[in-house]
Amino acid sequence: MTPAARLAAAAAIIDSISQGRQPADAVLKAWSQQNRYAGSGDRRAIAERVYQVLRARGRLSAFMGGRQDGRALIVGALSLLDGATLEEIEGLYNGEGYGPRPLSKHERGRIMAHEDAADLAEVALPDFVTADLKAVHGDRWRDEVEALSGRAPVDLRVNGLRATIEEVEAELRGAGLSPQRTELSGWGLRLDAEPAPNVQPLDGFQNGHFEIQDEASQVVGWLSGAFPGATVVDYCAGGGGKTLGLVQAMQGQGALIACDVSAKRLDNVKPRLARAGVEADLRLLGTNGGGVEDLNGQADVVFVDAPCSGSGAWRRRPEDSWRLTAEEVARLHALQLRILGQATKLVRPGGRLAYVTCSVLGAENEATAAAFEAAHADFKPVPIADAAHSADLTEAGRERLTALAQGNRLRLSPAATGTDGFFIALYERAA
Incomplete structure (x- = not known):
């Protein structure tokens, strides 16, 4: 494929991602299967361009005067991110072969106006997300925005x-x-x-x-308080990544009960457990948390990796940042509180409750933790400094996490720790 044909293909893929709900990697895979003439180099170049545009979508749309179609966003990327001249871009947009049609008068004007990317941080993410980051991070909000737009290792x-x-x-x-x-x-x-x-x-x-498994995802497991011989409940097991980490923290000793409301997700955990050589009791939860009544008041640790926006992983799935709405965040906040209320029943007196999200939003993190604390006086905060003695953390990690913690709460983020965005709050049930 010619460079121009790659740009046309990338624009079509971006439009498909924007018009649907599928993950970007699934759309890219489907395109590759339907266009087998594209070689590995073509597929790689197209995927890199697609992700470049998705990570900078807000900036590129503003740069192109509010347009959000794939063609406009790629034109903006060539000028704003690649630093290509008008002549170089016109050489690609000439309508020849399978390449895109020539530039319009509007597109030429936007390229010639060329604004500084640093001036577009305000529009890099949806307005309500930017407002949340400003409220949480103060003057550091720009650092968080830039880091969320980067590439994840x-x-x-x-x-x-x-x-x-x-x-x-x-x-x-x-x-x-x-x-x-x-x-x-x-x-x-x-x-x-x-x-x-x-x-x-x-x-x-x-x-x-x-x-x-991202480092932050590992860290929240190490901080949970799981220990050899314990009874540990992974209340929202999902894909099972943290389930496996919890078993490792337990050194394979004790009882690990992995729960989820989706039978399909639990089925997907089984081969991962087998490959790791560990065992767990898999429980399908009812919509109101039913299915684990026998564990009420029995668990040493209940780990609640609650459903959330997934905003902490936007480096990996940048398309999700423009699919999220403020209404969805409000719904998730209410769901998180309901799930935490269900999970409290399982914690024994003196046992540990860990609330975790893969989110960078205060509305899902500090706000949910504060609301839980107000409603559950029998769960007292456990300082992160007390949990950071875990032998599964590095010595430097213990010091760093203790320094970053706010009492029983800890935020990890691409800007602060070079990891995905995660939040954890720790509690102990009164004896």
Whole structure:
């Protein structure tokens, strides 16, 4: 494919993503299957362009006078992000072959006006998201916006029940990769390469020696208080990534009960457990939390990774930032409180409750934690500093997390910790 044809294909894919609800990677995969003439280099270049545009969509739309179609956004990216001249862009937009049609008068005018990207931070994300980040971070809000628009690395969690971190490092280097140990998690390795490497075919992954898991996702598991021999309930297990981390924190000893309202999600956890060589009791929850009544007042730790906006992972799924609405965040806040109320029944006196989200929004994090605390006086806050003694954290990680914590609450983010955005609040049920 010519460079111009790649741009036309990327524009069509962006329009498909904008008009539907499918993840960007699924739309890209479908396009590749339907257009097998595109070689691996073409597919890679198109995917890189699509993600570049999705991460900068707000800025690019403003730069192009409010237009949000794929063609306009890519024209904006060539000028604003790539620094291409008008002549260079016109050389690509000439209507020849499978390339895009020539530039319009409006498009030429926007390119010639060329604004500074730094002036467009206010429109990089939806207005209500920017307002939330300003309220939470004050003068640092721009740093958070810029970091959320960046590219995420591939983080791995070494399964200490099956391999050492040194063994996994050696295998990855043997595969031509350059793993670096993570700062916070003692079991984390980071692959910061472009394009992102595919590690799933490696023997180490197939044999359960490591899992793909962001460092922040690892850290909240290490802070949960799970210990060998404990009864631990993963109340919203989802895909099971944190379930596996909790089993590792328990050193494979005790009872781990993984719950979810989706039977399909629980079924997807089974092969991951088998590959990691661990076991868990999988429970399907009813809409009102039914299905675990036998565990009422029995759990040492209840880990609630609540449904949320997923805004902490917008580096990986930038299309989601423009699908989220303020109304959806309000709905999620109410759902989070309801789920926490259900989960409290399972915690034994003196037991631990961990509230977790993969979100950067105060409306889902601090606001939900504050509302829970107001309604549940029998759950007292547990300082993050007390939980940071976990042996699964690095020494530097313990110090850093203690410094970042606000009492029993902790925020992790691309700007602050170089991780996905996560929030955790810890509580202990009164004896």
